[in-house]
Amino acid sequence: MNRPLATITTDDLPPPFVRESSAPALLNPAHARYSLTIVVEAVLESTDRISVKWQGAPGTPAEGSYTSGFSEVGDRRPVEQSFSFSLVSINQGRTVTLTYDIIRGNAAPVTSQPLILYVLPLAQSDLPRPFIEQAEHAGEGQLLFVHDLSLFALRINAWLLIRRDLFFWAWLKGTNANGSVFEQRYWFAPDNLVGQDFFRFGFFRQNFPADPLKGLKDGSVLTVEFSVSFDGSQVEADAIRFAPRHYIVRTRASPTPGKPAILSVKDAAGQDIANGGETTDTGITISGSATAGEQVEVFDRSDSKGMVRADSGIWQLPLSPLSVGPHPLKAQALYGDGEISDLWTITVKQVQRGELSIQESADSVNLDPLNATASLTAVLDYDQQPTDMVSVTVKAADGTPAAGSHTSTPIAAGTTTPLKINLPVSLVAFSIGKIMEVTFTYTRGASAPVTSQPLRLNVLPIARDRLTAPLITQANGTDILDLKDVQSGANLLFGAWPHISVSQRIWLDLEGQKDTGTHNLRMWAGTTNMVHRAWATNGSYSSLISANYLRLLRDGSKLVIRFRVNLDQVANLDTAAIFQTREYTIRAVP
Incomplete structure (x- = not known):
């Protein structure tokens, strides 16, 4: 019953x-x-x-x-x-x-x-900024030269939670040469919305006449504003604004006709060094303007540092190494009357030697994890005595598992200077994208231990080109996935990455489209999935994508594979290293 x-x-x-x-x-x-x-x-x-x-x-x-x-x-x-x-x-x-x-x-x-x-x-950091492609550094730089432009391309890349039929707006705002306000709308509802090509290719760009920009005040700021109506409203006031992009407009080909100019000097990290400023870097990059297609010769005092051509009116030259002291830089035209630019002077300062450094770090400030895949070495340069007992301590950032920190076994300092102590390479993975704090301690006879000032080392992220996307073997090296080849499921092959280790948390998401809309699947979540020993040892691993998931994918749609790893073994999607994405076009027609 x-x-x-x-x-x-x-x-x-x-x-x-x-x-x-x-x-x-x-x-x-x-x-x-x-x-x-x-x-x-x-x-x-x-x-x-x-x-x-x-x-x-x-x-x-x-x-x-x-x-x-x-x-x-x-x-x-x-x-x-x-x-x-x-x-x-x-x-x-x-x-x-x-x-x-x-x-x-x-x-x-x-x-x-x-x-x-x-x-x-949505946080502004999750939203792209609009840009003008013709600005320096493919739109990411600060300078926009408009003198020789007939057209300019306004572009916005796809953003988080993008979907079809969202309306968007774009404005350019600045100052005209006569001091009046320049304000012009370029994209607006209902004419501009996310269409099939925008959604498919991941960006939208449009060419516009450049003549209005040539009327701007030279050296003034041009602001590009962009907003999107996520709720489908055609009222611009209801739209969400993205962070604006600012350019410095240069309306003249060069400060003086035919005369070259130095426009910027940047250090090894790409940071600007002001005229009269200082740097500890011995390698810099100097950029400037000159008559398009012509050459200039760059000098440090009277020493020639090389010749460079001003393609499209812009030239750029790396200089290295530079000695400690002042460096008055200038560029001389190798055309016309050989005019010389105004001086741009920088000073290279002496880097003070510290008691503690990391051999694999070029500046003991930043550590590229790719330079520390085989060794991690602490270099001690202090007033040592042979009988000193010395150890090195690495302390990872708060919240990192205990395995990310380490204190070496004390050893006698000996007579070799500087003293080098090998540290476990496995420590690097725990601190990628974080600060690693390193100290050394020595004990001399019966005296109390002495600990050095901490060295705070910024461990850089792994370069994206070394984080290779997994691939579906049945696609045979192409970007086409024929569903008739995966009737029993698709074999997804993963490789290894720098500093792979057991227990790193892994996330795997599939994004697709079926006839009725989105068709997404989270195959792995870092809260439950992690790298196992066989994967770390063999350098590869295969997993099966369910045929039940694949058979619902729409013909001609995209299957996007997103793989992320918490290198520090802490399951947190926001801090995971993002691998390259892999995209396949689905062929579902027999």
């Missing part, structure tokens, strides 16, 4: 929660860029039917809310319902309400207790 089903009330149904939310009442939209999962942990019967509701904030369009159809609970525990991330996109910066309804037997639906959820706005 079947037992009777107990009746339920709202008190029996606790609020749902969002799996991608790190706090019960807050949701960072960046965490829902691949999936949005509503989780129900109520005590339910297998024959109960459930419907989950996301109620958008007041004033949002109908697309900002969604209610799933009723489905039987079955053996799902907890019950999870996947929703489109567009709900997050539309409601960012607003409060939404999440509930679910349960039908038990023939009783009327019972609504759960609500979850009141505030969706945070």
Whole structure:
């Protein structure tokens, strides 16, 4: 005999929660860029039917809310319902309400207790800035030379939570040569919206006549503003503004016709060194202007440092090594009357020798992890005595596992100077993208131990080109994935990366499209998945993508594979190293 089903009330149904939310009442939209999962942990019967509701904030369009159809609970525990991330996109910066309804037997639906959820706005760091392609450094630099332009290209790259049919606006604002305000709108609703090509290729660009820019005041600031209506509104005031881009406009080909000019001097890190400024770097890059297509010769005092051609009116020359002391730099035209630029003087300062350094770090300030894959060596240069007992301590940043810190076994200093002590290379992985603090301690006879001042070493991220994306072997080296070749699933092959180690947390997300919309899958989450010993030892690993997932992908759509690793073994998606993405075009037609 079947037992009777107990009746339920709202008190029996606790609020749902969002799996991608790190706090019960807050949701960072960046965490829902691949999936949005509503989780129900109520005590339910297998024959109960459930419907989950996301109620958008007041004033949002109908697309900002969604209610799933009723489905039987079955053996799902907890019950999870996947929703489109567009709900997050539309409601960012607003409060939404999440509930679910349960039908038990023939009783009327019972609504759960609500979850009141505030969706945070996207951080500006997650949003690209618009740019003009003709500005220096492909639009990323500060200078925009407009003298010889007939057209300029305005461009915006795809942003987080982008989707089709969003309206966007772009303005250029500056100062005209006569001092009046320059303000011109270039993109606006309803003419400009995210179309198929924008969504597919990941950027939108458009050419415009450059004549209006030639009327700007030379040396003035031109600001590029961009905004997007994430909720589909055509009212610009409702749109979310991205961080603006600022350019210094140069309307003349050179400060004096035919005369070269030095426009900037940058250190090894790409930071500007002002005229009259100082640096500890012995390698710099000097940039300037001259008549387009002509050559200039660069001098440090009277010493020639080489000749360089001013392609499109701009030239650039690296100088290294420079001696300690002042360096008056100038450029002389190798055309016309041989005019000489104004001087740009910098001073290279002596780097003070410290007691402690890391051999694999060129400046004992930054450590490129690629230089420390085979060794990590502390170099001690102090007034040592042979009988001193010396040890080195590496302390990782707060929150790093204990294995990221280490104190070496004390050894006698001996007579060799400087003293070098080998440290475990495994320490590097724990501190990538963080500060590693290094000290040494020596004990002399019966005296108390003496500890050095700490060396704070900035461990740089691993270069992206060394973080290779996994690949599907059945694609045979192409970017086309034919579904008839993966009827039993796709073999996803991973390699190794610099400083790979056991227990590093791994994240794997698949992004695709099916006929009814997005088709995403989180295969691995760092909270449960990690590098195992065989992978770290063999340098490769294979995993199978389910055929059930693949067979729903739409013909002609893109399958994007995103792989990330917490090198410090702490499961945190926000701090994971982001590998190159791999994209395949799906061929689903027999």
